[in-house]
Amino acid sequence: MNLLTAAWVPIQDKGLYEKITVQQLLCGEKERDICLPRDDMELACLQLLSAITQTLFTPENKKSLGKYVTQPLTPEVYLAAIQDKLNWFDLDHPDTPFMQFRGVKSTSATPMNKLMAGVADGTNKTFVNPQGLIEGLCHGCVAIALFNAANNCPSMGGGFKGSLRGSTPITLLIKGKTVRETIWLNVLTEETINQMMPWYEATKDQVPNYLTPINKGGTIQSSAIGLLRGLLWQPAHFELLPATSEQQICSCCGCNEQVYTGFNKEKFSYTIEGVWPHPLSSRIFTIKAGNKKEKFPSFTTRAPTWTHMSRLVVDQQTEKGGQQAAPVIQQARQFIASEKMQLIVGGYRNNQATILERRHDLFSLKQGWTEHGEVIHRLIETGLSYKQCLINSLIAFKNGRKKSKQYEEIKGAGINLVQNAEENYYQQTENLMQQGLAQVHFEAPEDDLDALQQQLKSIVKDLFNQATAPYRQEPKMLKALAMARRSLHKYLKNLEPQGEKNE
Ligand SMILES: [Zn+2]
Incomplete structure (x- = not known):
């Protein structure tokens, strides 16, 4: 199956599931959304389509990219471009199969589960494919899974290398009005x-x-x-077993095709020195004794995606280090002048080879974000500092207060309410924070930030009351509760704009 000529791109058209070719997509014959039952596979599919398009057509400058975005390709142009790249994208090529190596030696084949992030790594997670394990994958799904494993997932363990971006990088794509537009907006120009x-x-x-x-x-x-070698980098030595001769149901997309049921893998180690600048990733860096150390941000805690937005889209540098937005974002700053920009942000949270969680979020940024990164920063800081008020007051409830010159000792309640409250806070503020980013008036943000503060304040108060309600009748805890409540009010007051502090 050749990715440049076969129909493998899964879309949904008027409720019907269909597979189309890259040509149909880029020539604007079908403008439907990518459709797969797993959002990480959808994201990887878009990523792969952008990498293919980058390989075939790297626009010289902003102007030529603009033309590609607005005008679908003609079939002639597409067919001319693929001629010398056909052997890069053939899944079953006798010598150079897509993202695989021939002659990989292993004592036994690895089942397809292992190629799908988070399916067979032993922990019980809600996002595991509802049908259970992955028995076989069709051509399109296996190509996407190979690409996903090579770019976005932890390595297969000791002796196997992970992606050029480390184990679970955050990936960021700009979203256009159609899939075709999305693909082009994530292709870089030679200038960039x-x-x-x-x-x-x-x-x-x-x-x-x-x-x-x-x-x-x-x-x-x-x-x-x-660029192209890095975009299509296969860090591990994998080789698919031949597809079944009979048609079967694909465990991912559900189509009825010949499927791949396993692959061989072989340990292969090497060292990459330095960080390769991936188009779809921002980078954070520290500077120590004049040496710059870079890495790609990833989701390391349960904190939701909005908490990462500043380092994903804003450039910042101090003497100690800083952050640089993804090259696609850098490019979009000069390119997208419309009223808002939409971003798809995705990635996994892992513990070594185990995937704990996967993320796929959509964000909008209103016009003005390019010049006012500091507003994005303030918005996120606001969201985080209100959370901290809640947490600190609940820590005070648990630990009480030590005796000091000024204060008598208050015995703590000894009950830890922090983790639950933190999760509830993130849940209840998710929409508010996303709306904040999408709607803030970047030129004059004060009113919007004030309104956000008031809403966050009331959420924090409610969550504090909710968390401590079961202990309100406990005589032994009354003092700790009263003290924690006083702390909460003090913390909240500290966040108010200056003029209102002494109301
Ligand atoms: Zn499939």
Whole structure:
């Protein structure tokens, strides 16, 4: 199956599930949303489509990208572009199969479960495919799963390498009005690539590492990896077993096709020095003794995606370090002048090879965000500081107060209400924070920020009351409760704008 010519892109058209070709998509013949039962697979599918489009058509500058965004390709242009790339995208190629290596040796085949993040890693999670395990994947789904495992997932364990971005990077895509537009908005122009990757010209003619493999145990400088080679980087040695001769139901999309039921994998280690600047990732860095250390942000706690927004879209630098927005965002700042920009943000939270959670969120940013990153920062800080008031007051309830010169001792209630309250806070404020980002008047944000503060304040008070309600009748805890409530009011007051502090 060749990804450049076969119908493998899963879409839904008037309620009917259908697979179309990349040509149909880029030529604007079908403008429907990608449709798969798992949102991580949908995201990986969009990512793969952008990588394919980047491979076939790298626009020279803003103007030529604009043309691609507004005008669908003609079939002639598409067919001419794929000719010399066909052997990059053939899933069953005799020598250089897509994102695989021939001759991978393993004592037994690995079942397909292992290729789907979070299905077979032993923990019980609600997002596991409802049908249970993955028995077989169709051509399209297996290509997406291979790409996802190579780009977005932890490695298969010791001796296997993970993606160029580390184990579970946050991926960010700009969302257009149609899938076609989305794909193009995540393709970089040569202008942008030259800025993010000064070695672009010198590495322009490289092919993927599954065509010209790297040496086992070798060391590679990230600056020796060109854009397309990096986008299609296969960190691990995998080889699919041949597809079944009979048609079966695909465990992911549910189509009836020949399916792949397993793959061989072989340990293969090497070292990459330096961080490769991925188009869909922001980077955070620290500077110590003049040395810059970079990494890709990922979801490491339960804190929701909005808490990461500042480091995903705002550039910032101090002497100690900073953050740089993803190259697609840098490009969009000059490119998208419309009233708002929509972002798709996704990724996994993991504990080593185990996926604990997956994220897929949609954010809007209103016009003005490019010049007013500090407003995004303030919005998020506001959301976080109100949460902290709640947490600190509940810690006071649990621990009480030690005796000091000024105060007598108050015995703590000894009950930990923090984690629940924190989760409830995040749940109840999610929409509010998303709306805040989508609607704040970036030029004059004070009224919006004030309104947000008032809403957050009332949520915090309610959550405090809710959390402590069961202990209101406990005589032994009354003092701790009263003290915790006083602390809460003090913390909340500290967050009020200056003029209102002494009301
Ligand atoms: Zn499928």
